[in-house]
Amino acid sequence: MKNNVITARIPEVFAPLLTSCCRIKLYYGGRGGGKSYAFADSLLIKGRMSKLLIACLREVQDSIKDSVYRLLCERISFYHLIDYDIQENKIINRITGSEFIFKGLRDTDIQKIKSLEGVDIAWIEEGQSISQKSWDILAPTIRKDGSEIWISMNRENENDPLWVMLAAHPDERTFVAKVNYYDNPFCPEELKLQAEKCQRERPDDYLHIWLGQPRKSSSAQLICPAMVRRAFEPKNILSVSPLIIGLDIARFGDDRTVFCLRQGRVCHKFITLTHYDTVSIADYCQSLIRDYKPTRVFLDSGGIGAGVYDILVSRGLRRTVRAVNFGSRAIADDRYYNRRAEMWDNAREWLASDLEVQLPQDEDLLKELCSVNKSYDNKGRLLLENKDEIKKRLGCSPDLADAFVLTFAEPVCEQSPPPAVCSIEKLFSDNTDTGKW
Numbered sequence: 001m002k003n004n005v006i007t008a009r010i011p012e013v014f015a016p017l018l019t020s021c022c023r024i025k026l027y028y029g030g031r032g033g034g035k036s037y038a039f040a041d042s043l044l045i046k047g048r049m050s051k052l053l054i055a056c057l058r059e060v061q062d063s064i065k066d067s068v069y070r071l072l073c074e075r076i077s078f079y080h081l082i083d084y085d086i087q088e089n090k091i092i093n094r095i096t097g098s099e100f101i102f103k104g105l106r107d108t109d110i111q112k113i114k115s116l117e118g119v120d121i122a123w124i125e126e127g128q129s130i131s132q133k134s135w136d137i138l139a140p141t142i143r144k145d146g147s148e149i150w151i152s153m154n155r156e157n158e159n160d161p162l163w164v165m166l167a168a169h170p171d172e173r174t175f176v177a178k179v180n181y182y183d184n185p186f187c188p189e190e191l192k193l194q195a196e197k198c199q200r201e202r203p204d205d206y207l208h209i210w211l212g213q214p215r216k217s218s219s220a221q222l223i224c225p226a227m228v229r230r231a232f233e234p235k236n237i238l239s240v241s242p243l244i245i246g247l248d249i250a251r252f253g254d255d256r257t258v259f260c261l262r263q264g265r266v267c268h269k270f271i272t273l274t275h276y277d278t279v280s281i282a283d284y285c286q287s288l289i290r291d292y293k294p295t296r297v298f299l300d301s302g303g304i305g306a307g308v309y310d311i312l313v314s315r316g317l318r319r320t321v322r323a324v325n326f327g328s329r330a331i332a333d334d335r336y337y338n339r340r341a342e343m344w345d346n347a348r349e350w351l352a353s354d355l356e357v358q359l360p361q362d363e364d365l366l367k368e369l370c371s372v373n374k375s376y377d378n379k380g381r382l383l384l385e386n387k388d389e390i391k392k393r394l395g396c397s398p399d400l401a402d403a404f405v406l407t408f409a410e411p412v413c414e415q416s417p418p419p420a421v422c423s424i425e426k427l428f429s430d431n432t433d434t435g436k437w
Protein backbone atom coordinates (compact mmCIF):
# COMPACT_ATOMS: atom_id res chain seq x y z
CA MET A 1 0.00 0.00 0.00
CA LYS A 2 1.43 3.36 -1.05
CA ASN A 3 1.56 6.21 1.45
CA ASN A 4 -0.32 8.54 -0.91
CA VAL A 5 -3.34 6.21 -0.70
CA ILE A 6 -3.36 6.70 3.06
CA THR A 7 -2.76 10.45 2.70
CA ALA A 8 -5.79 10.68 0.44
CA ARG A 9 -7.93 9.48 3.33
CA ILE A 10 -6.68 12.13 5.74
CA PRO A 11 -8.98 15.19 5.74
CA GLU A 12 -7.36 18.40 4.50
CA VAL A 13 -7.52 20.11 7.90
CA PHE A 14 -5.02 17.56 9.23
CA ALA A 15 -2.44 18.12 6.46
CA PRO A 16 -0.17 20.15 8.82
CA LEU A 17 0.44 16.96 10.80
CA LEU A 18 2.63 15.82 7.91
CA THR A 19 3.76 19.14 6.48
CA SER A 20 4.28 21.67 9.27
CA CYS A 21 7.48 21.58 11.29
CA CYS A 22 5.98 23.08 14.45
CA ARG A 23 7.08 21.34 17.61
CA ILE A 24 3.54 21.20 19.00
CA LYS A 25 0.48 20.36 16.92
CA LEU A 26 -2.72 20.58 18.88
CA TYR A 27 -6.11 19.68 17.43
CA TYR A 28 -9.22 20.22 19.49
CA GLY A 29 -12.95 19.93 18.91
CA GLY A 30 -16.00 17.83 19.63
CA ARG A 31 -16.82 14.18 19.09
CA GLY A 32 -16.41 12.69 15.64
CA GLY A 33 -14.00 15.28 14.22
CA GLY A 34 -11.71 12.59 12.87
CA LYS A 35 -8.79 13.51 15.15
CA SER A 36 -7.90 10.01 16.30
CA TYR A 37 -8.10 8.49 12.84
CA ALA A 38 -6.09 11.27 11.22
CA PHE A 39 -3.39 11.11 13.91
CA ALA A 40 -3.17 7.33 13.60
CA ASP A 41 -2.97 7.37 9.79
CA SER A 42 -0.43 10.21 9.76
CA LEU A 43 1.80 8.46 12.27
CA LEU A 44 1.63 5.20 10.36
CA ILE A 45 2.80 7.07 7.27
CA LYS A 46 5.64 8.77 9.16
CA GLY A 47 6.71 5.48 10.67
CA ARG A 48 7.11 4.05 7.18
CA MET A 49 9.22 6.94 5.93
CA SER A 50 12.04 6.88 8.48
CA LYS A 51 12.99 5.25 11.73
CA LEU A 52 11.03 6.94 14.48
CA LEU A 53 10.25 6.25 18.10
CA ILE A 54 6.59 7.19 18.56
CA ALA A 55 5.09 7.34 22.07
CA CYS A 56 1.32 7.18 22.38
CA LEU A 57 0.53 8.78 25.72
CA ARG A 58 -2.45 9.55 27.88
CA GLU A 59 -2.90 10.63 31.47
CA VAL A 60 -4.14 7.26 32.72
CA GLN A 61 -3.59 3.95 31.00
CA ASP A 62 -4.50 0.96 33.12
CA SER A 63 -4.05 -1.42 30.23
CA ILE A 64 -2.97 -1.16 26.63
CA LYS A 65 -6.66 -1.55 25.73
CA ASP A 66 -7.21 2.02 27.00
CA SER A 67 -4.72 3.33 24.48
CA VAL A 68 -4.80 4.02 20.75
CA TYR A 69 -3.07 0.66 20.20
CA ARG A 70 -6.32 -0.86 18.98
CA LEU A 71 -7.05 1.96 16.57
CA LEU A 72 -3.55 1.70 15.11
CA CYS A 73 -4.01 -2.08 14.69
CA GLU A 74 -7.34 -1.49 12.93
CA ARG A 75 -5.81 1.05 10.56
CA ILE A 76 -2.86 -1.27 9.82
CA SER A 77 -5.31 -4.01 8.98
CA PHE A 78 -7.59 -1.68 6.97
CA TYR A 79 -4.71 -0.54 4.73
CA HIS A 80 -3.05 -4.00 4.70
CA LEU A 81 0.21 -2.54 5.94
CA ILE A 82 2.12 -5.78 6.06
CA ASP A 83 5.35 -3.96 6.92
CA TYR A 84 3.96 -3.34 10.43
CA ASP A 85 4.46 -6.06 13.01
CA ILE A 86 1.88 -5.92 15.80
CA GLN A 87 3.34 -7.14 19.08
CA GLU A 88 1.78 -7.51 22.50
CA ASN A 89 2.76 -4.08 23.83
CA LYS A 90 4.19 -2.30 20.84
CA ILE A 91 4.02 -1.99 17.08
CA ILE A 92 7.15 -2.13 14.94
CA ASN A 93 7.82 -1.34 11.31
CA ARG A 94 9.98 -4.15 9.97
CA ILE A 95 11.47 -2.05 7.19
CA THR A 96 12.32 1.26 8.86
CA GLY A 97 12.61 -0.03 12.44
CA SER A 98 10.07 2.55 13.70
CA GLU A 99 8.50 1.67 17.00
CA PHE A 100 5.17 2.69 18.61
CA ILE A 101 5.05 2.47 22.42
CA PHE A 102 2.09 3.13 24.77
CA LYS A 103 2.16 4.73 28.22
CA GLY A 104 -0.01 6.37 30.87
CA LEU A 105 1.68 9.40 32.40
CA ARG A 106 0.10 9.57 35.84
CA ASP A 107 1.26 6.23 37.14
CA THR A 108 4.55 6.07 35.31
CA ASP A 109 7.46 6.78 37.60
CA ILE A 110 9.95 9.40 36.64
CA GLN A 111 12.61 6.81 35.71
CA LYS A 112 10.29 5.26 33.15
CA ILE A 113 9.37 8.66 31.76
CA LYS A 114 13.09 9.16 31.17
CA SER A 115 12.92 6.26 28.72
CA LEU A 116 10.95 8.65 26.54
CA GLU A 117 13.99 10.86 25.98
CA GLY A 118 14.61 9.34 22.56
CA VAL A 119 11.07 9.89 21.34
CA ASP A 120 10.63 11.56 17.96
CA ILE A 121 6.89 12.09 18.14
CA ALA A 122 4.70 11.94 21.25
CA TRP A 123 0.97 11.65 20.58
CA ILE A 124 -1.05 12.76 23.57
CA GLU A 125 -4.60 11.50 23.22
CA GLU A 126 -7.37 12.98 25.44
CA GLY A 127 -5.19 16.04 26.04
CA GLN A 128 -7.90 17.60 28.23
CA SER A 129 -7.10 15.05 30.96
CA ILE A 130 -3.38 15.80 31.16
CA SER A 131 -2.47 17.36 34.48
CA GLN A 132 -0.05 20.23 34.83
CA LYS A 133 2.27 17.89 36.75
CA SER A 134 2.36 15.31 33.93
CA TRP A 135 3.04 18.02 31.37
CA ASP A 136 5.81 19.56 33.45
CA ILE A 137 7.57 16.18 33.55
CA LEU A 138 6.87 15.25 29.95
CA ALA A 139 7.68 18.44 28.03
CA PRO A 140 11.41 18.56 28.91
CA THR A 141 11.67 14.80 28.43
CA ILE A 142 10.70 15.00 24.77
CA ARG A 143 13.98 16.71 24.02
CA LYS A 144 15.41 15.20 20.87
CA ASP A 145 16.18 17.82 18.19
CA GLY A 146 13.29 17.97 15.77
CA SER A 147 10.98 16.06 18.12
CA GLU A 148 7.27 16.86 18.01
CA ILE A 149 4.34 16.61 20.38
CA TRP A 150 0.95 15.96 18.81
CA ILE A 151 -2.07 16.55 20.99
CA SER A 152 -5.69 15.63 20.34
CA MET A 153 -8.24 16.93 22.82
CA ASN A 154 -11.93 17.52 23.42
CA ARG A 155 -11.86 20.54 25.74
CA GLU A 156 -13.44 19.92 29.13
CA ASN A 157 -13.38 23.35 30.72
CA GLU A 158 -11.73 26.74 30.45
CA ASN A 159 -8.88 25.68 32.69
CA ASP A 160 -7.70 22.46 31.04
CA PRO A 161 -3.96 22.72 31.78
CA LEU A 162 -2.78 21.97 28.22
CA TRP A 163 -5.23 24.46 26.80
CA VAL A 164 -4.10 27.20 29.14
CA MET A 165 -0.38 26.51 28.66
CA LEU A 166 -0.30 25.83 24.93
CA ALA A 167 -3.38 26.79 22.99
CA ALA A 168 -4.81 29.87 24.69
CA HIS A 169 -1.84 31.97 23.47
CA PRO A 170 0.11 29.75 21.07
CA ASP A 171 3.69 30.70 20.32
CA GLU A 172 5.30 30.45 16.87
CA ARG A 173 6.28 26.81 17.44
CA THR A 174 2.74 25.72 18.27
CA PHE A 175 0.10 24.93 15.68
CA VAL A 176 -3.50 24.90 16.93
CA ALA A 177 -6.57 23.91 14.92
CA LYS A 178 -10.20 23.24 15.67
CA VAL A 179 -12.02 20.38 13.99
CA ASN A 180 -15.60 19.23 14.42
CA TYR A 181 -17.75 16.44 13.03
CA TYR A 182 -18.88 18.56 10.08
CA ASP A 183 -15.21 18.98 9.05
CA ASN A 184 -14.83 15.20 8.88
CA PRO A 185 -15.82 13.88 5.45
CA PHE A 186 -15.86 10.36 6.91
CA CYS A 187 -18.14 11.15 9.83
CA PRO A 188 -20.71 8.34 10.01
CA GLU A 189 -24.37 9.33 9.41
CA GLU A 190 -25.22 7.87 12.82
CA LEU A 191 -22.93 10.35 14.58
CA LYS A 192 -24.41 13.26 12.60
CA LEU A 193 -27.92 12.20 13.63
CA GLN A 194 -26.86 12.02 17.26
CA ALA A 195 -25.28 15.47 17.01
CA GLU A 196 -28.44 16.96 15.45
CA LYS A 197 -30.68 15.41 18.11
CA CYS A 198 -28.43 16.81 20.81
CA GLN A 199 -28.53 20.24 19.15
CA ARG A 200 -32.33 20.21 19.20
CA GLU A 201 -32.84 18.82 22.68
CA ARG A 202 -29.81 19.85 24.74
CA PRO A 203 -28.27 22.91 23.09
CA ASP A 204 -25.81 23.57 25.92
CA ASP A 205 -24.51 20.01 25.84
CA TYR A 206 -24.30 20.20 22.05
CA LEU A 207 -21.87 23.10 22.29
CA HIS A 208 -19.65 21.08 24.56
CA ILE A 209 -19.96 17.54 23.22
CA TRP A 210 -20.17 18.23 19.49
CA LEU A 211 -18.63 21.66 18.99
CA GLY A 212 -15.80 21.17 21.46
CA GLN A 213 -16.53 24.24 23.56
CA PRO A 214 -15.48 24.05 27.20
CA ARG A 215 -18.16 23.66 29.80
CA LYS A 216 -19.22 26.91 31.41
CA SER A 217 -16.42 28.81 33.08
CA SER A 218 -15.46 28.38 36.69
CA SER A 219 -17.29 31.56 37.61
CA ALA A 220 -20.63 29.94 36.78
CA GLN A 221 -23.10 29.77 39.62
CA LEU A 222 -24.20 26.26 40.52
CA ILE A 223 -27.69 27.37 41.54
CA CYS A 224 -29.33 30.43 40.01
CA PRO A 225 -31.79 32.73 41.84
CA ALA A 226 -34.68 31.93 39.46
CA MET A 227 -34.66 28.29 40.58
CA VAL A 228 -34.81 29.26 44.24
CA ARG A 229 -37.53 31.89 43.75
CA ARG A 230 -39.66 29.30 41.95
CA ALA A 231 -39.31 27.03 45.00
CA PHE A 232 -40.30 29.95 47.30
CA GLU A 233 -43.72 30.41 45.69
CA PRO A 234 -46.36 29.00 48.04
CA LYS A 235 -47.82 25.69 46.85
CA ASN A 236 -49.96 22.99 48.26
CA ILE A 237 -47.83 19.89 48.18
CA LEU A 238 -48.73 17.10 50.56
CA SER A 239 -45.72 14.82 50.79
CA VAL A 240 -45.68 11.35 52.27
CA SER A 241 -42.01 10.76 51.48
CA PRO A 242 -39.61 9.93 54.30
CA LEU A 243 -38.70 12.88 56.50
CA ILE A 244 -34.99 13.69 56.34
CA ILE A 245 -33.11 16.07 58.57
CA GLY A 246 -29.89 17.76 57.50
CA LEU A 247 -27.80 19.02 60.40
CA ASP A 248 -24.98 21.48 59.82
CA ILE A 249 -23.12 21.88 63.07
CA ALA A 250 -21.31 25.03 64.15
CA ARG A 251 -17.60 24.77 63.52
CA PHE A 252 -15.12 26.17 65.93
CA GLY A 253 -15.32 29.91 65.22
CA ASP A 254 -18.78 29.89 63.67
CA ASP A 255 -21.69 29.84 66.00
CA ARG A 256 -24.71 28.72 63.98
CA THR A 257 -26.03 25.17 64.06
CA VAL A 258 -28.80 24.57 61.54
CA PHE A 259 -31.35 21.79 61.19
CA CYS A 260 -33.22 21.46 57.88
CA LEU A 261 -36.36 19.31 57.71
CA ARG A 262 -37.23 18.06 54.24
CA GLN A 263 -39.78 15.57 53.13
CA GLY A 264 -39.57 14.70 49.44
CA ARG A 265 -40.49 17.79 47.44
CA VAL A 266 -41.23 19.88 50.49
CA CYS A 267 -38.54 21.49 52.58
CA HIS A 268 -40.61 22.33 55.68
CA LYS A 269 -38.37 24.49 57.76
CA PHE A 270 -35.00 25.42 59.16
CA ILE A 271 -34.17 25.57 62.84
CA THR A 272 -31.17 27.61 63.88
CA LEU A 273 -29.43 27.26 67.23
CA THR A 274 -26.73 29.59 68.43
CA HIS A 275 -23.98 28.98 70.98
CA TYR A 276 -24.99 25.39 71.70
CA ASP A 277 -22.33 22.97 72.86
CA THR A 278 -21.95 19.36 71.65
CA VAL A 279 -24.21 17.83 74.28
CA SER A 280 -26.95 20.46 73.86
CA ILE A 281 -26.94 19.98 70.08
CA ALA A 282 -27.22 16.21 70.58
CA ASP A 283 -30.08 16.76 73.07
CA TYR A 284 -31.91 18.98 70.63
CA CYS A 285 -31.41 16.53 67.77
CA GLN A 286 -32.66 13.70 69.94
CA SER A 287 -35.83 15.65 70.76
CA LEU A 288 -36.44 16.26 67.04
CA ILE A 289 -35.99 12.55 66.33
CA ARG A 290 -38.44 11.74 69.11
CA ASP A 291 -41.06 14.27 67.96
CA TYR A 292 -40.85 13.98 64.18
CA LYS A 293 -39.48 10.49 63.66
CA PRO A 294 -37.31 11.25 60.66
CA THR A 295 -36.13 8.28 58.62
CA ARG A 296 -32.67 9.74 58.54
CA VAL A 297 -30.58 12.53 60.06
CA PHE A 298 -27.47 13.42 58.05
CA LEU A 299 -25.01 15.44 60.04
CA ASP A 300 -21.80 17.13 59.03
CA SER A 301 -19.06 15.19 60.79
CA GLY A 302 -16.44 17.94 60.40
CA GLY A 303 -15.41 20.11 63.39
CA ILE A 304 -17.38 19.24 66.52
CA GLY A 305 -19.92 17.26 64.42
CA ALA A 306 -18.05 14.01 65.11
CA GLY A 307 -18.66 14.52 68.86
CA VAL A 308 -22.39 15.11 68.34
CA TYR A 309 -22.55 11.97 66.21
CA ASP A 310 -20.81 9.88 68.89
CA ILE A 311 -23.25 11.07 71.55
CA LEU A 312 -26.28 10.27 69.37
CA VAL A 313 -24.90 6.81 68.56
CA SER A 314 -24.21 6.14 72.25
CA ARG A 315 -27.89 6.94 72.86
CA GLY A 316 -28.97 4.16 70.50
CA LEU A 317 -29.71 6.32 67.43
CA ARG A 318 -27.24 4.65 65.06
CA ARG A 319 -30.07 3.50 62.78
CA THR A 320 -31.27 7.03 62.13
CA VAL A 321 -28.14 9.16 62.24
CA ARG A 322 -25.43 9.18 59.60
CA ALA A 323 -22.20 11.19 59.69
CA VAL A 324 -21.26 12.82 56.40
CA ASN A 325 -17.79 14.06 55.61
CA PHE A 326 -18.05 16.82 52.99
CA GLY A 327 -14.50 16.25 51.81
CA SER A 328 -14.81 12.49 51.37
CA ARG A 329 -15.10 10.59 48.12
CA ALA A 330 -18.41 11.01 46.29
CA ILE A 331 -20.77 8.07 45.80
CA ALA A 332 -20.65 8.80 42.04
CA ASP A 333 -16.90 9.27 42.14
CA ASP A 334 -16.66 9.55 38.35
CA ARG A 335 -18.90 12.63 38.28
CA TYR A 336 -18.07 14.51 41.45
CA TYR A 337 -14.82 15.64 42.94
CA ASN A 338 -16.08 14.97 46.47
CA ARG A 339 -19.19 14.42 48.57
CA ARG A 340 -19.80 18.14 48.95
CA ALA A 341 -20.03 18.68 45.18
CA GLU A 342 -22.30 15.64 44.90
CA MET A 343 -24.74 16.79 47.59
CA TRP A 344 -24.91 20.33 46.26
CA ASP A 345 -25.55 19.06 42.76
CA ASN A 346 -28.30 16.73 44.02
CA ALA A 347 -29.89 19.77 45.67
CA ARG A 348 -29.57 21.72 42.41
CA GLU A 349 -31.31 18.90 40.53
CA TRP A 350 -34.12 18.96 43.11
CA LEU A 351 -34.56 22.70 42.58
CA ALA A 352 -34.37 22.38 38.79
CA SER A 353 -36.80 19.46 38.64
CA ASP A 354 -39.91 19.65 36.47
CA LEU A 355 -41.98 18.78 39.53
CA GLU A 356 -43.03 21.48 41.94
CA VAL A 357 -40.84 21.90 44.99
CA GLN A 358 -41.31 24.02 48.08
CA LEU A 359 -38.75 25.93 50.12
CA PRO A 360 -39.53 28.24 53.02
CA GLN A 361 -39.14 31.77 51.75
CA ASP A 362 -35.99 33.33 53.10
CA GLU A 363 -33.65 35.79 51.44
CA ASP A 364 -30.62 34.58 53.42
CA LEU A 365 -31.27 31.07 52.16
CA LEU A 366 -31.46 32.36 48.60
CA LYS A 367 -28.19 34.24 48.97
CA GLU A 368 -26.45 31.18 50.39
CA LEU A 369 -27.80 28.75 47.81
CA CYS A 370 -26.68 31.02 44.98
CA SER A 371 -23.27 31.74 46.50
CA VAL A 372 -21.46 28.66 45.24
CA ASN A 373 -19.46 28.69 42.02
CA LYS A 374 -18.67 25.53 40.16
CA SER A 375 -15.79 24.30 38.03
CA TYR A 376 -14.50 20.94 36.86
CA ASP A 377 -11.34 19.05 37.73
CA ASN A 378 -9.08 17.55 35.07
CA LYS A 379 -11.18 14.39 35.07
CA GLY A 380 -14.24 16.48 34.19
CA ARG A 381 -15.80 16.02 37.64
CA LEU A 382 -17.85 18.76 39.24
CA LEU A 383 -15.85 20.73 41.78
CA LEU A 384 -17.15 23.51 44.04
CA GLU A 385 -15.44 26.67 45.02
CA ASN A 386 -13.56 26.65 48.28
CA LYS A 387 -15.75 27.45 51.29
CA ASP A 388 -13.43 30.20 52.50
CA GLU A 389 -14.01 32.13 49.25
CA ILE A 390 -17.76 31.81 49.69
CA LYS A 391 -17.53 32.98 53.29
CA LYS A 392 -15.56 36.04 52.22
CA ARG A 393 -18.22 36.95 49.69
CA LEU A 394 -21.22 36.21 51.89
CA GLY A 395 -19.78 37.53 55.11
CA CYS A 396 -20.84 34.32 56.84
CA SER A 397 -20.75 30.59 56.31
CA PRO A 398 -23.60 29.18 54.13
CA ASP A 399 -24.96 27.11 57.04
CA LEU A 400 -28.62 27.15 55.97
CA ALA A 401 -27.70 25.96 52.50
CA ASP A 402 -25.32 23.31 53.87
CA ALA A 403 -28.04 21.94 56.17
CA PHE A 404 -30.38 21.79 53.17
CA VAL A 405 -27.87 20.04 50.90
CA LEU A 406 -27.12 17.53 53.66
CA THR A 407 -30.67 16.20 53.22
CA PHE A 408 -29.44 15.00 49.80
CA ALA A 409 -26.44 13.10 51.16
CA GLU A 410 -27.75 9.78 49.90
CA PRO A 411 -31.03 8.34 48.68
CA VAL A 412 -33.31 7.29 51.53
CA CYS A 413 -35.90 4.55 51.26
CA GLU A 414 -38.84 4.36 53.61
CA GLN A 415 -38.14 1.82 56.37
CA SER A 416 -41.10 2.48 58.60
CA PRO A 417 -44.64 3.70 57.86
CA PRO A 418 -44.57 7.23 56.43
CA PRO A 419 -45.06 9.96 59.00
CA ALA A 420 -48.71 10.81 59.59
CA VAL A 421 -50.04 14.02 58.07
CA CYS A 422 -50.50 15.42 61.55
CA SER A 423 -46.76 15.43 62.02
CA ILE A 424 -46.43 17.60 58.91
CA GLU A 425 -49.01 19.98 60.32
CA LYS A 426 -47.11 19.97 63.54
CA LEU A 427 -44.00 20.92 61.65
CA PHE A 428 -45.75 23.97 60.25
CA SER A 429 -47.49 25.04 63.41
CA ASP A 430 -44.86 24.23 65.98
CA ASN A 431 -43.35 27.48 67.21
CA THR A 432 -41.82 26.12 70.34
CA ASP A 433 -38.29 25.63 69.04
CA THR A 434 -35.61 28.24 69.11
CA GLY A 435 -35.64 28.15 65.34
CA LYS A 436 -35.58 30.93 62.87
CA TRP A 437 -39.05 30.16 61.55
Ligand SMILES: Nc1ncnc2c1ncn2[C@@H]1O[C@H](COP(=O)(O)OP(=O)(O)OP(=O)(O)O)[C@@H](O)[C@H]1O
Binds near residue numbers: 031188
Ligand atom coordinates in the same frame (compact mmCIF):
# COMPACT_ATOMS: atom_id res chain seq x y z
N1 LIG B 1 -9.99 8.37 7.48
C1 LIG B 1 -11.13 7.83 7.88
N2 LIG B 1 -11.67 6.78 7.23
C2 LIG B 1 -12.81 6.24 7.62
N3 LIG B 1 -13.55 6.68 8.65
C3 LIG B 1 -13.09 7.70 9.34
C4 LIG B 1 -11.86 8.34 8.99
N4 LIG B 1 -11.67 9.33 9.85
C5 LIG B 1 -12.72 9.33 10.70
N5 LIG B 1 -13.58 8.36 10.38
C6 LIG B 1 -14.86 8.08 11.04
O1 LIG B 1 -15.21 9.20 11.83
C7 LIG B 1 -15.40 8.81 13.20
C8 LIG B 1 -14.86 9.88 14.10
O2 LIG B 1 -13.47 9.97 13.98
P1 LIG B 1 -12.53 10.01 15.25
O3 LIG B 1 -12.86 8.95 16.21
O4 LIG B 1 -11.14 10.05 14.73
O5 LIG B 1 -12.95 11.43 15.82
P2 LIG B 1 -12.38 12.23 17.07
O6 LIG B 1 -12.17 13.63 16.61
O7 LIG B 1 -11.20 11.51 17.60
O8 LIG B 1 -13.57 12.28 18.06
P3 LIG B 1 -13.99 11.34 19.28
O9 LIG B 1 -13.89 12.20 20.46
O10 LIG B 1 -15.37 10.96 18.94
O11 LIG B 1 -13.03 10.17 19.30
C9 LIG B 1 -14.71 7.48 13.35
O12 LIG B 1 -15.33 6.66 14.32
C10 LIG B 1 -14.83 6.88 11.97
O13 LIG B 1 -16.06 6.22 11.84
Ligand SMILES: [Mg+2]
Binds near residue numbers: 035036037
Ligand atom coordinates in the same frame (compact mmCIF):
# COMPACT_ATOMS: atom_id res chain seq x y z
MG1 LIG C 1 -10.98 10.19 19.24
